[in-house]
Amino acid sequence: MKWLSHLKTINRHKKYVMQLCFKLGLYRQGLLHDLSKYSPTEFLVGAKYYQGTRSPNNAEREDKGYSSAWLHHKGRNKHHLEYWIDYGLGEGEKMVGMKMPVRYVVEMFCDRVAASKNYRGKDYTDADAYNYYMKSKDHYLMHPETAALLEEMLLYLKEHGEDQALRYIKEHILSPENLS
Numbered sequence: 001m002k003w004l005s006h007l008k009t010i011n012r013h014k015k016y017v018m019q020l021c022f023k024l025g026l027y028r029q030g031l032l033h034d035l036s037k038y039s040p041t042e043f044l045v046g047a048k049y050y051q052g053t054r055s056p057n058n059a060e061r062e063d064k065g066y067s068s069a070w071l072h073h074k075g076r077n078k079h080h081l082e083y084w085i086d087y088g089l090g091e092g093e094k095m096v097g098m099k100m101p102v103r104y105v106v107e108m109f110c111d112r113v114a115a116s117k118n119y120r121g122k123d124y125t126d127a128d129a130y131n132y133y134m135k136s137k138d139h140y141l142m143h144p145e146t147a148a149l150l151e152e153m154l155l156y157l158k159e160h161g162e163d164q165a166l167r168y169i170k171e172h173i174l175s176p177e178n179l180s
Contacts, residue, residue: 003047016114079107
């Protein structure tokens with residue numbers, strides 16, 4: 001019954017993201033977050049490679065050399081930095097990270113916090129999402145301003161806790177001038 005465990009993991013993750021997004025006033029994003037995970041393309045692969053302690057996409061990648069579920073997912077969800085990779089316009093530029101709209105960077109923050117809560121369970125701390133980001137950030141192809149904003153929010157969470165971090169994001173990062 002790996003499919004049921006996988007479904008519960010998706011639902012729990014979605015619930016965590018929705019709670020965070022709602023606290024930030026991002027109601028539409030909270031409701032629509034990761035709906036593609038319920039599509040057969042993503043769900044069936046996720047159920048097959050489900051382990052409960054990490055993303056099934058990593059297991060599929062190890063098995064096949066790529067993750068079909070991830071390739072589908074990142075192309076449909078604007079809160080993933082990989083959605084925003086495109087050809088650069090400068091002379092000799094290859095692929096570059098485009099600057100993400102603030103609302104999607106904030107959703108990416110919520111996604112990372114929710115994933116940490118989901119996979120770390122009772123061992124979760126407010127430092128987990130920041131620590132995971134720092135271990136992985138060298139291989140990300142992300143616009144420098146997007147990376148700085150994400151890192152700022154994750155560090156604020158680590159240093160001040162969830163309630164203060166959400167208040168800071170709502171008051172300073174999601175201000176009307178940043179959302180235009």
